[in-house]
Amino acid sequence: MRTLFILLSIFFLSLQIFAQKYTVSGGTGSPYSYGENLTGTNIEQVYLLNGLTNASVTYSSSAVSVVFYKYQRSQADRQQIPDSDISISSFNNNTTYTITKVDDGYGYFAEVNGKAEDAVWIIDYNLHKAALNSIKPDETSDQCENLKLLVEKTEDELSFYSKSGNKRNILRKYTLSYDDMKWDEGKKEFVSDPYNRSFDIGTEVNISAPKKNTNFVLKGDQFAEHFNIAKQISASYDAVAVEGHIVFEKENPAGTDDESAESTENSAPLTVSYSAKASDAVNFYTWYIYNENDMDNYIVRYTDQNIKYTFEQSGNFIVRLEVANTASACASDTTSVSLNMADWDLQVPNYFSPGGTTNTEFRVSYKSIIKFKCTIFNRWGVKVYEWNDPEKGWDGRHNGRFVNTGVYYYVIEYTASDGKKRNKGGDINVLRKN
Secondary structure, eight states: OHHHHHHHHHHHHHHHHHHOOEEEEOSSSOOEEEOTTOTTTTEEEEEEESSOTTOEEEEEEOOSOEEEEEESSOGGGOEEOOGGGEEEEEETTEEEEEEOOOOTTEEEEEEETTEEEEEEEEEEGGGSOOEEEEEEEOTTSOOSSEEEEEEEEEOOOOEEEOTTSOEEEOOOOEEEEEEEEEEETTTTEEEEEEEEEEEOOOSEEEEEOOSSOEEEEEEEOHHHHHTTOOEEEEEEEOOOOOOEEEEEEEEOOTTOOOOOTTOTTBOSSEEEEEEEEEOTTOOEEEEEEEETTBTTSOSEEEOSSEEEEEEOSOEEEEEEEEEEOTTSOOOOEEEEEEEEEOOOEEEOOSEEOTTSSSSOSBOOEEESEEEEEEEEEOTTSOEEEEESOTTOOBOSEETTEEOOSEEEEEEEEEEETTSOEEEEEEEEEEOOOO
C-alpha cells in the first residue's frame, strides 16, 4: 500500500510538471498567472506582466525539432519567432529555449517534431491599467432595504484569443469594503459586520443598505493589487435604514427566582427595565405596552430610548418598540417581546417550629400580591408580631424571646393583582421542644 501511494504521488507530480510546459518571467514583480475560462482554448495559461522589461518565455524539451511561433488572433496568423529572439542552453540532453523578445497581446507556442503544443498568452498590464474615478451612493434610490453605489472608472478590455480564433474576455475584479453592523442575539447587542468582497463591477453596485454610518472603499483591479499598484477611492455614507431590538432586565419580585421577563411564572408587582438597541440612523423611539386581550388600546406609551414599567396585574402583555429616522422616508422597524404575569395566589402554612432545625419560620407562599400586611395574635387577642413584606415572615419571637408552644392566630390583609382587597385569617400551631 505504501509503495502504491508513493508511485501515485510521483505520477501526479509528473502530471503537474508535464502540464506546466512554459515559464514566464519579467516585468516589475512576479507575473500574474490567470487560469480562468481556458477550457477548449489550447492555452496553457494567460500571464499578465507589469511591463515587459526583461520579459521572457522559457520552454524545455529533449526533442530534435522545436520551432516557436506567436499569433495575435488565431493560429492561422502565426508568425515564426526568429532565432535571433531565442537563446538556447543545454544540459543532460535537454535543451532550454528562452524567447527574449515578448510582445503584448500575443500567444506563444512551441511546435515539437511538427506537433503544435498549447500556448501561453502574454498581456502587458502596464499598458491596460484600470483607473478608478469615483464611487458615490445613489441618493435617489430606495436606501431602506438596498443601496445602489454609482461607480465611475475607465478600463481597457482585457481579452485573449484561443488558437482557433475565439475571443475570450478577462474579468477585472475590484474589492469593495466597508463596515456594517448586525444584531448578535447571544450578546444582545449590535456587533461589527465588515463587508469585503472582490467581484466584477460595472457602473453600479447593489448592496444591502448598511445599518451603520460607514465609508465605502473601492480598490483594484485584482491585477493592480497583485502588482501592489492598486489605487482606491472612497465615499462616506450616513445610514438611513433602521433596525431596533429590545433588551430587558427585570427586578426579580419577592418569592421568585425568575430571570426572564418572558417567564410564565412572573409574579406581580414586577418592575422591568427595557432598553432600545438600534442602528445608527435611529433617532426616534416609541414604546407601547398592551394587554394581549386588547391590542387596539395601549396601556401606556413612551418616547424615551430606555423605559421602566411596573406590572401590577395578572395577564399576558405585549411590549412593542418602534424605531425610526424622522428625517428619512424609511418605514419604522417594529419589534416586540411578551410578558406573562401569573394569577394571584396566597398559601399559608398551619404550623412551624421556631428555634428548631427545619421549618423554623412562619412564611406565606404567594404570587402577584401587590399589598400585604400580616398580624399575629395569641389566644387572648394580644398582638404578638406584624410585618408588611410577603417575602419576609415571623421567626416565632415576641419581645426578643421565643413564644410558648401553642395555637396562635394570623390575620392577613392583602391586595392581589386583580386590584381587589381581601382578608385571610386562621390559626397557626407553634411547635417547640422546650
